[in-house]
Amino acid sequence: MSDESETTIAEFEKALAESREGTYRLRLYVTGTTDRSARAIGNIRTICEEHLMGRYELEVIDLYQQPELAREGQVLAAPTLVKELPTPVRRVVGDMSDEGRVLFGLDIARVE
Numbered sequence: 001m002s003d004e005s006e007t008t009i010a011e012f013e014k015a016l017a018e019s020r021e022g023t024y025r026l027r028l029y030v031t032g033t034t035d036r037s038a039r040a041i042g043n044i045r046t047i048c049e050e051h052l053m054g055r056y057e058l059e060v061i062d063l064y065q066q067p068e069l070a071r072e073g074q075v076l077a078a079p080t081l082v083k084e085l086p087t088p089v090r091r092v093v094g095d096m097s098d099e100g101r102v103l104f105g106l107d108i109a110r111v112e
Contacts, residue, residue, distance in 0.1 A: 090106050
């Protein structure tokens with residue numbers, strides 16, 4: 001078995017284990033230090049601390065610094081929040097100020 005196959009299998013097994021544990025893996029794509037980006041970061045951190053405390057990983061990606069990740073993440077607008085785990089993958093676009101919409105969009109409203 002090649003190293004690449006082993007890495008892919010290991011990543012799959014890790015994702016499967018995390019999804020069973022209820023860990024949420026989130027990526028927030030923003031564009032620089034704009035007011036809208038700052039609001040989105042603050043809002044999603046607040047939402048995560050209130051509803052997913054200790055059960056989430058949040059990665060903030062600045063598309064100005066890493067534009068290639070927009071294509072990889074299939075991101076067409078920013079800010080965009082992508083829930084990678086648990087599956088299914090879900091996306092919410094905007095500054096994350098409507099908490100109910102964010103919870104519904106990420107299917108975490110029933111976690112409380």
